[in-house]
Amino acid sequence: MNFLRWGAFWLGMGLFGLLLPHAAWASPPIPLTSQEESILFNLNYMAPVDLSPKRVHVEVYIPPLPELASFSRRWPQVWLRVQAFYARMNIYLEQSPAGAAPGPLAPGKRLRLEVLTQKEWLARTFKAFNVAPPFQLRFLKVCENKYAFAHLPLSVVHFSYKRFQDCVLHNEQGTEAQNVAWLANLVIHELGHLFGLYHSYEFSNDPVQDFLPDGKTPNFMSQHLTSPVDMGFVEFQKVMAHSYLSGGKVFRQFQYVELDPLRHLDLLKKYNSYREPSKQTSKRRAKSKAFGDYTEDDDDDDD
Numbered sequence: 685m686n687f688l689r690w691g692a693f694w695l696g697m698g699l700f701g702l703l704l705p706h707a708a709w710a711s712p713p714i715p716l717t718s719q720e721e722s723i724l725f726n727l728n729y730m731a732p733v734d735l736s737p738k739r740v741h742v743e744v745y746i747p748p749l750p751e752l753a754s755f756s757r758r759w760p761q762v763w764l765r766v767q768a769f770y771a772r773m774n775i776y777l778e779q780s781p782a783g784a785a786p787g788p789l790a791p792g793k794r795l796r797l798e799v800l801t802q803k804e805w806l807a808r809t810f811k812a813f814n815v816a817p818p819f820q821l822r823f824l825k826v827c828e829n830k831y832a833f834a835h836l837p838l839s840v841v842h843f844s845y846k847r848f849q850d851c852v853l854h855n856e857q858g859t860e861a862q863n864v865a866w867l868a869n870l871v872i873h874e875l876g877h878l879f880g881l882y883h884s885y886e887f888s889n890d891p892v893q894d895f896l897p898d899g900k901t902p903n904f905m906s907q908h909l910t911s912p913v914d915m916g917f918v919e920f921q922k923v924m925a926h927s928y929l930s931g932g933k934v935f936r937q938f939q940y941v942e943l944d945p946l947r948h949l950d951l952l953k954k955y956n957s958y959r960e961p962s963k964q965t966s967k968r969r970a971k972s973k974a975f976g977d978y979t980e981d982d983d984d985d986d987d
């Protein structure tokens with residue numbers, strides 16, 4: 685069991701239950717028979733899904749620190765891109781004022797993005813995954829090529845801006861538009877997790893692949909977040925996100941697994957006969973630039 689799976693396990697156990705404003709998440713779900721489970725997790729039968737426009741509030745917390753000043757400067761442009769992307773999915777994001785402490789957050793309704801220094805990002809990540817000090821050094825290895833984590837049970841995204849800036853963004857003249865686009869891509873991707881979506885590379889035979897059918901547009905839930913072209917989505921993801929945001933089937937799936945994305949993936953795999961990509965494909969992918977978050981699985985970290 686690796687640290688992330690372990691962390692997600694504890695999150696799933698409801699250690700953060702007290703922080704959740706929704707009474708629905710605080711009580712344990714009613715057990716289902718395997719037949720009921722198979723009906724709930726079968727994605728072939730989604731209808732009817734409410735695809736009406738959805739409004740989601742996002743608190744954006746940027747501490748007034750010198751090393752985050754360039755993010756603050758870029759943020760208005762980044763936010764416009766994030767909003768424009770989700771408007772294409774009929775999801776309308778509104779920015780809410782954010783204090784140092786989270787306001788009243790709620791899954792799929794009121795979310796929070798925290799833009800942090802690397803030190804503060806690690807501290808909040810350890811806390812969110814409940815990594816105790818003896819294990820923190822090892823967990824650092826897991827965090828090596830990661831810049832953000834989306835925590836579904838907390839309705840929060842933690843983003844290490846300074847590290848992203850140092851490792852990914854460019855300083856040369858004429859690269860500013862690209863930096864803004866890449867920052868937006870990261871935020872778009874992480875919010876996708878808070879809308880109930882999983883990575884494009886989780887399964888080889890589901891409708892979500894790394895690139896759209898045109899072969900060149902990267903899926904926003906892939907790792908291709910520094911692509912020169914804009915990202916896209918497939919209809920299946922729009923349906924899943926709306927199902928989640930409207931309290932439909934996908935929302936009920938997450939209720940059932942107590943917002944644990946790994947348990948959610950396991951049950952999707954089981955009841956849709958999804959297959960994981962071959963080890964070779966995974967290894968090739970691991971070599972490309974990774975923008976990790978909670979469902980990253982690294983075989984080398986297995987206990």
Ligand SMILES: [Zn+2]
Binds near residue numbers: 874883
């Ligand atoms: Zn991700």
